[in-house]
Amino acid sequence: MNCKQSNKEIDPIRDGLLSVRALNCCRRLGINSINELEEYVKFNDLYNIRNCGQKTVLELNDASVRYAHYNMVPENKTSLEVLNKKNDCIPITSCDDKSSETLFVIPSHIRVQVVNIFDSCVLVSNDDIKDCFLHKYHDVNRFLSICFSEIASFFKFVDKLSVDNILSSWDLGLDILHKIKLCISVNFRNRKYNQTINYFRNRINILIKNIELHYRDNKISLLFSRLDPDAVELVKSEYNRLKSEISRSARYILAMNNIDYKNIIKICEYTIPNLLQFSSCVVITAMEIRKTFSSYEQYIYNCIYLKPEQIKQLLLLKYFPFLDEVLALEITKFYEKNGYYPFFRLLYLYFQTSDYRNDTICNKAKGITYPIMSYADISYEFGIGKERVRQIVSRYKIRRFPIEITQNYNQNNYPFLAEDYNSIQNIYDLINESEFNSIDTQFTCDSLIGILSFCKEVSIVEYNNQKIVVNSQILSSFDLKSALADIFKTISAKTTEDVLLPMNIFINKYTLDSSIDASRITSILTFFLTDILGVELDYNNNLVLKQNSIDIESELVKILEKNGQPMSFDDLVYKLDSLYSTRDKFTKGYIRTIIINSNLIASIGKTSTYSLYKWNVCNLTIRELIHQILSDSDSPLSLDEIVSILKIKGRNTNKKNISTSIKSADKYNFIRLGSGLYGLSTKQYSDS
Missing domain, CATH: 1.10.10 (Arc Repressor Mutant, subunit A)
Incomplete structure (x- = not known):
């Protein structure tokens, strides 16, 4: 009671409790009390006052709402009657139509309540939402005119505004409409102009239902319109990840009801009873779907505010989970520079970080990041049969790996795929410089051969200790190995005079598919004859066989x-x-x-x-000989001692080559001990 008594004595205009600008506006109009302000507001629009801006209007309306009802004088019926005669209604007009077609009218005696609701709701909002909302709706007349003109107009805001502010503005607009509806139902049920008021209330009801009906669809459209194209891929990837975590029955529900990465947002907002309306959906499945996708909408919000470089990095980590942030940054820079992902480096890193047994077995057999191992050694290491190892390796194809790794493996990005043949060394130099340049890695020619062995576009032909990458189409149309063997047999035969032998003899004999261009076969056969076999050709592509009487x-x-x-x-x-x-x-x-x-x-x-x-000279490799030497020795050996023993066995090498061989031979269990000595991790050595 004391509070009420003290509030009755408060008059913000008389006591100077308002801002200087608000008080000056009141004095300019001759208003000296809150009651006089309330009377003025009933018949006039505060926005028409000179030097009275939006914030000042909101301040005066707030003061009117908060204090006027304490000191309200009896209603001046004469003034209201005069108002009704002068302006019986306030028209709400179409904002889109230049002719300002009147949609319907609001009775003047409820206009004050509508204005107060509008101003008070906007006033309690934070500054960002207030600016966003008032930028579009200057006053309640414009707000209602825009809303009633077209339902889509309610959801349209300028693109420069943030998503959060737009969504909050939608909620604010709905809140205003709900309060106007409630105000009409409570205060104007039995008043004059009842038919007009009821019509206005019905229009408000229909408007609210339409807004709520289209709210989710417009929300989805707004969110995805603000996403970067790469961020959309990121959202799709997250949706697929969450989808893979739910049960088969839940995935079936999503498929049956055409739920995708966009409209799953609606599902997240539905209650359990609403979800049960979907075909074949039960309570447990509905709860599972809601729980799994509960964080999905927030994930989309976060993606909207990501920078382009952050999106690319996160997308890369989604595509290639075997990368860390440092490697992802390097791969992103490569993509920005070249326009595609580095196929060879990604596949190399895939095998380097894979802990899946089948991947490791294939890795060791192909020698991608490990030295090549025989099927027998792999069989012994993993305790499985050699035939099983062979099955695992044979089933690995390029399509097995993540599609994002392989989708850029084409002739535009790797021109050597369009060539009929190329040396493995040329390709290695090209790949090592472009994808592994200045990077501390053990990528070798053997690693390159291991990766190329997965690629159906090319095949590797080894002849005279040289490895040549040949187009697979040519090898499927021409029996190159048989042709070379026949040519070698021919040129090795003893002759007593020089002979010219047409190359077409071998081309026609070993061509398997006549549809292939003969010039391509001629080109690759010429390369093997001149660069590998050392055969001389004349200008007509005839083999020049010199007199050969020497064996x-x-x-x-x-x-x-x-x-x-x-x-x-x-x-x-x-x-x-x-x-x-x-x-x-x-x-x-x-x-x-x-x-x-x-x-x-x-x-x-x-x-x-x-x-x-x-x-009967031992034909072991250098690594195998080093392993044999260290196995036979009871104590670790220095590099000089290993070099000396290798010379006795007929192998001339040096300490640098031996050190390199030991470092790159993981399967032999080499270890480096103190004082430059080397041994095997499987052996026990004395402390001395």
């Missing part, structure tokens, strides 16, 4: 027997040239082909060192 294989065997120990390829060629330089000149490719196809000369390891089969 090259026998001469090489004699050279090795005379030397008494294995020799390098260069030494063999030098010795052969020194014996017959005055009569014949032999190309290295031709000599290498003879050695590879010989049944008398054996290659040692993977190097260009050769011996005779009858010597």
Whole structure:
């Protein structure tokens, strides 16, 4: 009661409790009390007062609502009657029609209540929402005119406004309409102009229902209109991730009711009874769907305010979960520079970080990030049969990997795919420079071969210790290996005079599909003949077979027997040239082909060192020999000691090569001990 008594004595205009601008506006109109202000508001619009802006109008309306009812004098019936005669109604007109067509009228004696509701609701909103709302609706007349003109007009705001402010403005507009409806129902049920008031109330009811009916659809449209195209992909990816977490029955419900990444937002806002109206949906499934997608809408909000570089990085982590943030940033920079994702590096990283057993088995068999292992070694390591290892490896195709890795693997991004042939070294230099440049990695030619082995566009042909990448279409249309074997047999035959042999003989003989362009086969066969076999061709593509009365294989065997120990390829060629330089000149490719196809000369390891089969020289690789040496030794050895033992076994190498071999051979269990000594992790050494 004391509070009420004290409130009755408060007059913000008389006591100077308003801002200076508000008080000046009142004094300019001759208003000295809150009651006089209330009387003025009934018959006049405060927006028409000079120097009275939106904030001042809101302040005066707020003061009128808060204080006037304490000191309200009896209603001046004469003044109201005069008002009704002068202005019986206030028209609400169409904002879109230039002729300002009158949609309907609001009785003047409820206008004050509507204005007060509008101003008081806007006043209690925060500044951002207030500015957003008043930017579109200057007053209650404009608000109602826009709403009643077209339902879509209610949802239209300028694009520069934030999503949060627009959604809050929609909620504010709905709140105003609900309060106007309530005010009419409570205060004007039995008043004069009852028919007009009822019509206005019915229009408000219909408007509210239409807004609520279209609210969710417009909300979805607003959210996705503000998303960057890359962010839409991010949202789709998140939807698919959440969808994969629900049960099969829940996914069936979504499919049956055509629910996608957009309208799932509606489902999240539905109550359980509403969800049960969907076909075949039960309570448990409805609860599962709501719970799983409860954070989905907030995820979309977050995506709207992400920067483009953040979107690309998050999208990359969605596509390639095996990346960390640092690698994702590097891949993003590569994409921005080149316009595609680095296929070879991504596949390399995929195998490098994969902990799935099948991936690891295929990785070791193909030698992508590990040294190549035999099926027997893999079988022993994983405790499975060799046939099972072979099955796992054979089932791996390029389509098995994430589609985002492989979708940019095409001729535009990798021109060598359009070529009929290319050397593995050329491709390695190209890929290593573009995708692995200045990056600390163990990516090697073997890694490249392992990755290319998955690609159906190309195949790898090894001949004379050279690996050539050949277009798969050519190999399917031409039996290249049989043609080369036939050509080698022909050029190795002894002749007493020079012979010209047309290349078309071999092309016609070994062509499997006549639809392929013969010039492509001629091009690749020419490369193998000249660059690998060392055969001379004339301008008509005839093989020029020189007089050959020397048995090259026998001469090489004699050279090795005379030397008494294995020799390098260069030494063999030098010795052969020194014996017959005055009569014949032999190309290295031709000599290498003879050695590879010989049944008398054996290659040692993977190097260009050769011996005779009858010597029974160990043909292990350098790594295998190092592993054998350390296995036979009871104590760790230094690099100098390993080099000395290898020389005894006929292998000439140096400490740098041995150190590199040890570092890149994970399967042999090499370890580095103190004082520059090396041993095996599987052996126990004394502390001394």
